[in-house]
Amino acid sequence: MVSGGPTGRSSVTPGPENSDGPAFLDVYPDVEIDPRTPERRKTIDSVKHDYRLVDTPELRASLIHFLGQQESLCFDSETTSIDPVEADLVGLSFAYRAGEAFYVPIPEDRTEAQAVVDEFKPVLQNPAITKIGQNLKYDLLMLKKYGVEVQGKLFDTMIAHYLIEPEQRHNMDIMAMTYLNYHPVEIEALIGKKGKGQITMREVDVQKVVEYAGEDADVTLQLKQTFAPLLEKDSLYKLFEQVEMPLVQVLADLELEGIRVDTNALAELSATLEVDVKLVQQEIYDIAGESFNIGSPKQLGEILFDKLKVDKNAKKTRTGQYATGEEILSKLEAEHEIARKILDYRELLKLKNTYVDVLPLLISKHTGRVHTSFNQAVAATGRLSSTNPNLQNIPIRTPRGQEIRKAFVPRSDEFLIMSADYSQIELRIMAAFSGDETMSSAFNNGIDIHTQTASKVFHVGLGEVTSEMRRKAKTINFGIIYGISAFGLSQRLKIPRKEAAQIIDEYFAEFPAVKSYMDQTIEKARGFGYAETILGRRRYLRDINSRNMTDRMFAERNAINAPIQGSAADMLKIAMIQINEMMRREQMKSKMILTVHDELVFDAHRDEIDALRERVDHIMKNAIPMAVKMETGIGVGENWLVAH
DNA sequence: GTGAAGCACT
DNA sequence: CTCTGGGTGCTTCACC
Numbered sequence: 001m002v003s004g005g006p007t008g009r010s011s012v013t014p015g016p017e018n019s020d021g022p023a024f025l026d027v028y029p030d031v032e033i034d035p036r037t038p039e040r041r042k043t044i045d046s047v048k049h050d051y052r053l054v055d056t057p058e059l060r061a062s063l064i065h066f067l068g069q070q071e072s073l074c075f076d077s078e079t080t081s082i083d084p085v086e087a088d089l090v091g092l093s094f095a096y097r098a099g100e101a102f103y104v105p106i107p108e109d110r111t112e113a114q115a116v117v118d119e120f121k122p123v124l125q126n127p128a129i130t131k132i133g134q135n136l137k138y139d140l141l142m143l144k145k146y147g148v149e150v151q152g153k154l155f156d157t158m159i160a161h162y163l164i165e166p167e168q169r170h171n172m173d174i175m176a177m178t179y180l181n182y183h184p185v186e187i188e189a190l191i192g193k194k195g196k197g198q199i200t201m202r203e204v205d206v207q208k209v210v211e212y213a214g215e216d217a218d219v220t221l222q223l224k225q226t227f228a229p230l231l232e233k234d235s236l237y238k239l240f241e242q243v244e245m246p247l248v249q250v251l252a253d254l255e256l257e258g259i260r261v262d263t264n265a266l267a268e269l270s271a272t273l274e275v276d277v278k279l280v281q282q283e284i285y286d287i288a289g290e291s292f293n294i295g296s297p298k299q300l301g302e303i304l305f306d307k308l309k310v311d312k313n314a315k316k317t318r319t320g321q322y323a324t325g326e327e328i329l330s331k332l333e334a335e336h337e338i339a340r341k342i343l344d345y346r347e348l349l350k351l352k353n354t355y356v357d358v359l360p361l362l363i364s365k366h367t368g369r370v371h372t373s374f375n376q377a378v379a380a381t382g383r384l385s386s387t388n389p390n391l392q393n394i395p396i397r398t399p400r401g402q403e404i405r406k407a408f409v410p411r412s413d414e415f416l417i418m419s420a421d422y423s424q425i426e427l428r429i430m431a432a433f434s435g436d437e438t439m440s441s442a443f444n445n446g447i448d449i450h451t452q453t454a455s456k457v458f459h460v461g462l463g464e465v466t467s468e469m470r471r472k473a474k475t476i477n478f479g480i481i482y483g484i485s486a487f488g489l490s491q492r493l494k495i496p497r498k499e500a501a502q503i504i505d506e507y508f509a510e511f512p513a514v515k516s517y518m519d520q521t522i523e524k525a526r527g528f529g530y531a532e533t534i535l536g537r538r539r540y541l542r543d544i545n546s547r548n549m550t551d552r553m554f555a556e557r558n559a560i561n562a563p564i565q566g567s568a569a570d571m572l573k574i575a576m577i578q579i580n581e582m583m584r585r586e587q588m589k590s591k592m593i594l595t596v597h598d599e600l601v602f603d604a605h606r607d608e609i610d611a612l613r614e615r616v617d618h619i620m621k622n623a624i625p626m627a628v629k630m631e632t633g634i635g636v637g638e639n640w641l642v643a644h
Numbered sequence: 645g646t647g648a649a650g651c652a653c654t
Numbered sequence: 655c656t657c658t659g660g661g662t663g664c665t666t667c668a669c670c
Contacts, residue, residue, distance in 0.1 A: 296667055297649055317649075325650060350651060354664060379661060383654090390663045393653035401652080426654095426660095482659035492659075549656055561660040565654095569661095597654045597661085 041183045044215055051101045051214025053206065060119055063094065063102050067123045070096045072130035072155070074221035077139045078213050080200040083388075084141040085364055085371055089113060090201045092120065093213035095221045101214030105206055117146040127151040132224045134158050134172045134216075137376070140252040154245040157220050160227040162377035163236045163244065166539055170377050176219045179226045184219055185212050239535045239570075244376065247573050250580045250592075251374045251384075257591045258369030259391070259603070262407040262639075263360045269403050273352040280345045287338045294345055300324050310336045351395060355404050362389050369411070374595070381562050382537045382569040383597060392596045396644065408640035410603050415590075416636050418609065419643040420616045421599035423631040424449055425568045426481045429534075432628040433563065434517035438510065443628050450474040456510035457503060476507055480514065481564055483557025518560055525559035533566035534624060568598060571630075575623040576600065582615055601640065609636055 054063050067073050074095045081087035088108075095101040104120075106113045123129065124143065130153040133139055140150050158170045176182045190208055192198045201209060231237045285291045288308065292299045301322025305314040310332055315323045324342075332339035362370050372391045374384050386392040394408070395401025410416050422428075427449055431439040442452040447462070454465040454473035465473075475492050476484070490500035508515040525531045526545055530538040539562040543555040572595065579592060579600070590608045594601035600620075604612050613634050621630045637643040 293667085295665090298668075319648070321649085323649090346650075350665080353666085354652070358664090375662095378663095381661060383661060385662050387663065390653085393651090393663065395652060397652085479659060482661095485658055487657070488659040550658070553656095553658060557659065565660060599654085 041177060041181055043183050044185055044211060047099075047182070049099050049101075049215070049218065051103065051210050051218070053210045054102045054104045055206075060104060060116070063104070064119060064123055067094060067096065067120075067129075068126065070129060072096070072132055072153075073123070074132035074217045074224065075124075075139065076133055076213060076216045076220060077142050078201045078209060079142060080202055084138055084145075085366065087142060088202075089117065089142060089146065091209060091213060092117075093217040095214070095217035098222050098225070099218065101216075101218045103210040103213045105209070108202060114146060117143070117148060121148055124148050125151045130155055132157070132221060134220045134223070137248050137252050137255075137374075140249065141256060144252065144256055150249075153241070154248055155224050155228075156245065156248060157223040157227060158377050159244050159248070160224070160231055160240060163240055163537065164227060164230050164234065166380045166382075166537075172216070172220065172223070175223055180219065180222055182219065182222075184215055187212070234538065235536050236538070239537055243535065243570065243573050243577065246577045247376065250576050251376060253580065254592055254594065255371050255373060257593050257603070258364065258367055258371040259593045259601075260369050260409050260411050261359050261363060262409050263363070265407045266356050266360055266404070269407070270352060270356045273348050273356060273400070277345065277348045277352065280341050280348065284338060284341050284345060287341070294342065295349070297321055297324050300342070304338070308336070308338065310339070347398065347400065351400055351404060355395065359389060359407070372594075379569075380539055382533060382566040382573075384569070384573075384595060391594055394640070396641070402641050405641040405644070406639045409638065414607075415603050415605055416609065416638065417640050417643040418590075418602040418604040418612060418616075418634065418636045419599060419640065420602070420613075420620060420632055420634045421596075421644075422568070422572070422620065423633050425571065425598045425630065426564050427477055428628045428630060429564050429567050429571075429626070430481060430514065430517075432626040433567075434511075434513045435627065436511050436513035436517070439514065440628050443631075450477060453477055453507070457506045472503075476503065479504075480507070481561060483518075483560035485553070485557075521563065522556050522559050525555070531559045531562045533563050533570050535567070535570045537566050537570060539566065567624075571624045572598065572600070575620045578619045578623065579616055582619065583612075586611075586615075588612065599644070601643070604636065 054060055076093045077089055078091040078093070079087035079089055089106040091103055091105045093101055093103045104116065106116050124131070125148065131150055132155040134156065135158045136154050136156040143150055157172070157175070161168070161170045161175055173184050173186070176184050188194075190204045190212055191201060204212075231240050281294065284294060288303050290303075292303055294300055298321055301314075301324050304310050304324065305322045315328065317323050326343065326346075329339040329343050333343065359370060364371055370389065370391070372386045373388050374386055376384060378385045384392075395404050408417065424443070427439070428443055430436075431443055438452070438456060439449070441447075442449055448470075450470050450473045451462060451465045453476060454460070454469040455462045457473060457476065458465070458469050460469070472493055476489065479489050479492070482488075484504060486497050486501035486504055489495075489504060490497040493500060521531065522544075525541050529542070529544065530540045532538050539558065541555040541559055541562075543551040544559060546552040546555065576592070576595060583590065583592065588608055589605040590612050591603045592600060593603050600616070602612065602616070613636070617632050617634055620632050623630075635643045
C-alpha cells in the first residue's frame with residue numbers, strides 16, 4: 001500500500017519517538033515545522049515542476065539514454081506493499097535534475113513487468129552511475145526480485161541524515177519540510193487512510209502517481225544535494241561512503257538470504273510450554289485463592305500486595321501501580337513461592353508468545369526461511385537493529401530459551417551454522433582508547449579480564465580470585481562501559497552505596513588511565529556538544545551542560561558509552577563489508593545470514609568451514625587496527641545454540 | 645491508536 | 655539531596 005518501504009516516504013521511522021523537540025528546533029531555528037503555519041511551506045501546487053509519464057517503448061528508450069549519461073541518478077520504486085518480500089513493482093521514478101522527474105509504470109503481468117524492468121538494467125547495473133534514493137535497501141531488495149543487481153556507489157538520504165542527526169527522524173516527508181521547506185503530497189491522498197478501504201498504488205490513476213512518484217524522486221534528489229555538504233562539513237563523508245553505503249548492499253543480501261527455522265521442533269516446544277504454563281497458572285491460582293489475569297500488572301499487584309500482603313513495603317511505579325517486575329519478585333521468592341511461580345509463568349509465556357508461536361508464522365512462502373529486516377538508521381550509537389522478527393534477541397540464557405535457539409538450523413545437510421563473535425569487544429576498545437597499561441596488557445597477554453579486574457580491585461593475586469570476586473568484577477567492568485555510578489553498581493551488586501563507591505574508587509586507583517580517559521571524554525563532549533566514535537560517528541549530547549543533575553549525568557554516561565558501543569558497531573560493520581566482499585570474490589556457497597552486535601552468523605557449507613573460519617577470523621581481528629588485540633570466538637554446529 | 649510495564653538480547 | 659548503568663524490539667494490558 002505504501003511506496004518507498006518501511007522508512008521511506010509516508011511511513012514512520014521505526015523506533016521510539018524523540019520527544020525532545022526543542023533540540024530539533026535549536027538546530028534549525030529558521031525552519032518552521034509547526035503545522036499551524038503550513039501556508040509558509042512550498043507544495044507541489046506552488047512550485048514549478050515537470051514530472052512526466054514515460055509509458056511507451058520510445059519514451060523509455062529516450063529516458064534510458066539520458067539516464068545513461070548521468071554521473072548520478074535518483075530513483076524510487078512504487079510498489080504494492082511495505083514488505084519487500086511480498087511486494088510487486090508498480091512503477092519506477094527517476095530524477096537527475098531538480099524540478100524534473102520521470103515515472104515509468106510497470107505492468108501488472110509478471111512477464112511484461114520483467115521486460116520493462118530489463119530495459120532499465122543497463123542503467124541500474126551501471127557501476128559508473130551513483131544511485132540516490134531514500135531507504136535504498138528497500139529498492140535494492142525489490143529490484144533483486146526482478147533480477148537486477150544494482151551497482152555503483154549509493155547515496156541513501158535516510159542514512160545520510162542518520163549520520164548528520166542520529167536521533168532525529170529520517171522520514172522523507174519530515175526531512176523535506178525541515179530542509180527544503182517543502183510539504184510533499186501525502187500518500188493517503190492517493191491510496192486512502194490505512195485500514196480496510198485502502199487501495200494499492202496500482203489502483204491509483206496513473207497521472208496522480210506521476211505527480212506523487214515524480215515528486216518523490218525529485219525531493220530525494222534535492223535532499224541529497226542538501227545532505228552531501230553537511231556530511232562533508234561534519235567529516236562524515238568517509239564513514240558514509242566507505243562504511244554505511246557499502247553496508248546497505250550487505251544487509252540486503254543478508255535479508256534476502258534469510259535463515260531456516262525448524263518448525264517441527266518449535267511445534268513440539270509449543271505443546272510442552274502450553275502444558276507447563278497451564279500447570280504453573282493453576283498453582284498460582286491455588287495460592288491466590290482465586291483465578292485472575294496474571295498478565296495484568298494491575299490485577300497481579302492487587303493480589304500480591306493487597307490480598308496476600310507478601311510485602312508491606314511494596315513499591316509503586318510512577319503511575320501508582322504496584323511494581324511487580326523481575327527484581328521485586330526475585331527478592332520475594334525465598335519467602336513466597338508464588339513469586340517464583342509468577343516468574344516462571346512469565347518466562348514460559350514470553351518464550352511461547354514472542355518466539356515459539358510467532359516464528360513459524362514469519363516463514364516466507366517463497367523461500368521457506370525467516371527474513372528479518374535490519375534497520376540501519378535507528379540506534380543512536382550506530383548499532384543495527386532487527387525487526388519482523390527481531391532476530392537479535394533470540395533467547396540463550398535459560399534452558400527453555402536455549403531450545404528456541406536450537407531451532408535455528410542450516411539450510412540443508414550440506415551446511416552447518418557458524419557463529420563468529422568478538423570477545424569482550426567493548427572492554428578491549430576501552431583499553432585501547434584509554435591506553436590503560438593494566439587493562440591492555442591483560443588483553444594482550446590473554447589474561448581473563450574479569451579475573452584481572454578482581455585481582456586489582458580486591459588486592460589479591462590472580463590465583464586467589466574467587467568466583468564471587470570475579471562475578472563482582474564482571475559487574476564492575478560492565479559498569480565501566482555504561483558510565484558507572486555508585487548507585488547503579490550498588491543496585492546491581494546488591495550492596496550499600498558506600499561500599500559501591502569504595503569499589504569504584506579502588507577501581508580508578510588501579511586503572512588510572514581509564515579514569516582520566518572518562519574525564520577527558522566528558523570534557524570533550526562538553527566542548528563539542530557531541531561524543532564520537534573511532535570513525536567520527538557522532539552522538540549529540542544536548543544535556544551535557546544541563547543544570548539538571550539527572551539530565552546531565554545521563555548525558556555523561558552517554559558520552560562514555562557512545563564512543564565505546566559505537567566504535568564496536570563501526571568495527572563489526574567494516575568486518576561485514578570485507579567478509580561479504582571476500583565471500584563473493586571466493587565464490588563461496590556459504591552465506592552470511594545474521595548480525596547480533598558483536599556476532600556474525602553464517603550458513604556455512606561443510607566444504608568451506610575451515611577456509612571460512614580462517615578468513616572470517618582474520619578479517620574480524622583486523623577490521624580496525626587498535627592498540628589492543630581483538631579476539632574472536634568461532635563455533636560451528638548443527639544449530640545456532642551449539643555454534644555459539 | 646498510544647503509553648506503560650515487563651522482558652528477550654548484547 | 656536530586657536520582658541513576660548503555661542500546662534495541664515485541665507482547666500484553668489499560669486507557670482513550
